[in-house]
Amino acid sequence: MGLMETYNLEERLVGLIAAQNLGFSKGRPIAACIIYKCLMQWRSFEVEGSSICDRIIETIGQAIETQDNNEILAYWLSNASTLLLLLQGLNLDGEAKYPALLFKQKLTAYVEKIYGMIRNNLKKQIFPSLGLCIQAPRIARASVIKGPAAYLAKAATQEILNKHWEEIVKSLANFLFMLKANHVPPFLVRKVFTQVFFFINVQFFNSLLIRRECCAFSHGEYVMAGLAELEFWCNKATDEYAGSALEELKHIRQAIGFLLIHEKPMKTLDEISHDLCPVLSIQQLYRISSMYHDDEYGTHSLSPEVISDMIVLMTEDSNNHVSRSFLLDDDSSIPFSVDDLSKSLEPMDISDIEPPPLICENAGFSFLLPRAD
Incomplete structure (x- = not known):
């Protein structure tokens, strides 16, 4: 030729x-x-x-x-x-x-x-609904109603919040359908959702730490309901496509779990930092403890001894030049190599x-x- x-x-x-x-x-x-x-x-x-x-x-x-x-x-x-x-x-x-x-x-x-563009587009798509989910507990608290109408008001607010979460889940489902329809390797699909779930984790967790004093149980209930929606979606998507995405929510899940504990004054610092919230730093735990109070049961947050121990540990960290930052950073890196991708794919016969x-x-x-x- x-x-x-x-x-x-x-x-x-x-x-x-x-x-x-x-x-x-x-x-x-x-x-x-x-x-x-x-x-x-x-x-x-x-x-x-x-x-x-x-x-x-x-x-x-x-x-x-x-x-x-x-x-x-x-x-x-x-x-x-x-x-x-x-x-x-x-x-x-x-x-x-x-x-x-x-x-x-x-x-x-x-x-x-292209991977980065797709991942970022999904983040952009869910961000408005994510913001509404973050704001919903605060709005609900600002318009609290006493008396017989309180239950109905709470139910109405929960319904609004559910719609915001439904929009997020809908976006996740649409992206998954589109990626599967174009036969994007499941390895890359899992990476997309893993990073997007960490993005959700960062947005919620950071908002938890920078807002003004809030009511722990009410706030925890609202967020926990949304996290349950994400867990349901992951189970429906299966491990092949969702992978370990749920693991990326560990900061917000542990923080919300802490807010929902009924008898915080009875907990020791060792129980809290090692058993209940192992991924959270002392700075993060102290921040949550000092900003949220138990509205449902009228209890105090943590015992004075635990709070005192936290302050001592934070002071030691400061003297040892350990970072005092309590906020998380989103991860915009490319979380795979060509070898990782190649090893994940089956040999292809194109004859x-x-x-x-x-x-x-x-x-x-x-x-x-x-x-x-």
């Missing part, structure tokens, strides 16, 4: 993958599979001056310019990660080794970039992939047609 003919085939291939969503065949992204077959057939890593790899990378870059179109992002995340998996199995030597390595590096960068009709019409692409045994 001459250089001009190869160039024309490259033009057709790039034009096709740029123009339309080629879909999937038994869960395998067709675009990634035919790109890989073409690169191997044309020995693109070995041909000096070949630009096909750069043009594929440019096509992906142009396709994801619309950063808020999650369907497009998920489609290309699926294709880029699959193409990366297929290339991981190559053992090229000599001149072909460097171009292949460079192509894989660029693909890796796009997998990481029976049917190329699109526009490809089949050209005899130069006959090598893409599945061969009869």
